[in-house]
């Protein structure tokens with residue numbers, strides 16, 4: 001009699017690590033997911049998460065470099081910020097089912113929608129970084145350019161971290177339950193990304209702050225990613241809900257990211273003495289930041305596709321109450 | 322405007338800004354009398370001119386529809402179970418559960434909360450509807466719905482779901498599915514009345530010895546503030562593909578913004594600290 005599926009979801013799909021987790025008993029409708037799989041796709045969504053972080057931290061770096069008289073580092077920061085904001089916006093528009101309606105994002109301002117808030121922040125940030133970069137390159141209206149750059153040091157940190165709320169404010173278990181981790185993870189990753197751009201695009205003598213950003217960011221990224229993979233700081237069924245970060249494609253990406261970030265941080269230590277080391281560090285840290293974003297993305301997809309991540313924590317909650 | 326994100330709401334339409342709205346409209350789907358005829362699925366498709374969503378065989382009992390989606394706004398689930406039904410029946414006998422699922426028209430609707438364009442809106446009947454001329458297909462609602470109801474139609478690029486036949490309600494008619502249901506498994510009406518009727522039916526079934534009967538979505542203190550579409554089920558919700566204890570994701574939004582604010586400050590502080598050195 002073909003009856004409903006009882007038991008551990010789809011067999012054979014999960015990686016070796018799953019053996020550490022006790023097999024969850026749960027009921028479902030023919031093993032089908034409860035949730036809809038996110039329609040967001042790669043490389044668009046994870047690419048946007050990376051570019052938003054890069055642009056946000058780079059604009060802040062550019063503004064402070066400006067204020068402390070580091071002209072080359074300021075220019076690198078400003079150009080990186082505007083290029084990443086433009087590329088990120090392009091990915092967002094391409095992600096829409098109706099790209100020609102992208103301006104509908106600015107029809108209303110809705111505080112309950114992180115995507116609405118983010119669209120306004122991105123629009124403001126894009127304008128500010130554009131003005132600041134244009135002025136820096138052409139030398140026109142330097143005072144205004146500097147003011148725009150300073151303002152982009154406010155929009156930047158918001159742009160780099162709101163994306164954690166963007167994906168956490170969903171029913172996707174691995175994203176929602178990580179709402180305490182994701183903004184900090186993205187902040188660390190953004191610091192490392194912008195530091196990388198600064199190291200690659202600036203002579204060593206001016207790139208000291210970029211190197212320190214890279215080190216700080218790498219440390220934060222490694223710490224928070226580690227907590228996320230272990231489920232540290234998750235409140236409900238931490239072991240199970242963090243499992244998508246330890247299995248399958250997400251796990252492979254997060255592991256590669258960890259190695260790249262650690263190697264990049266190590267190379268950053270010699271980046272003050274060697275141009276080769278600076279470029280190698282920047283490339284490795286950038287690779288690490290990309291792996292982190294793609295890993296988080298695929299962990300969410302995996303958690304939406306398997307009903308156990310939806311049903312088991314909810315059933316446990318009902319049993320407990 | 323103050324948005325309430327969680328908990329019971331006395332008047333959903335008023336909370337959304339309507340003055341003196343009509344009574345909240347709802348569905349009560351009593352699965353104990355569903356015969357699995359799929360008249361609701363067909364009536365919905367016909368009235369709303371919904372395109373087909375493939376003609377695949379799923380191998381799941383009589384269910385070749387599979388799930389709710391962009392082009393399926395009523396979905397009839399078929400569950401075949403074998404269990405001992407009476408004393409001495411050790412081999413067990415088969416029972417067939419059938420249930421017509423639909424959008425829950427949540428009191429706190431995550432799809433509506435997260436929609437960045439305002440395409441999703443609360444109607445005067447307290448239902449949740451997509452304005453197709455506004456939706457830009459960002460698909461945020463798809464990931465936000467805790468029931469996996471709304472989806473994007475890929476060839477069209479926009480999000481679609483049950484409207485509770487908004488056009489019919491406006492003319493004082495009941496939704497097409499409720500109209501077509503031959504056993505009154507799907508009932509339409511003012512939600513308050515339906516709630517009372519559901520309690521009554523539950524009491525009758527319990528008195529008749531159907532101890533496994535239970536209501537789903539009627540509790541205003543649940544994670545979505547209660548639903549506009551109630552169900553009477555004969556097994557646990559997850560057996561029907563329904564989440565046992567869904568919570569509207571925006572309940573945690575204030576906390577999420579706090580964590581993001583902290584992270585933004587940490588990022589700004591990190592950059593500033595990096596500029597402290599001389600080199």
Ligand code: SF4
Nearest residue numbers: 424425426427432466
């Ligand atoms: S069930 Fe899903 S699609 Fe329907 S109102 Fe609730 S959140 Fe929106």
Ligand code: SF4
Nearest residue numbers: 436456457459460462
């Ligand atoms: S896909 Fe359409 S209805 Fe859904 S959240 Fe985006 S704009 Fe709103």
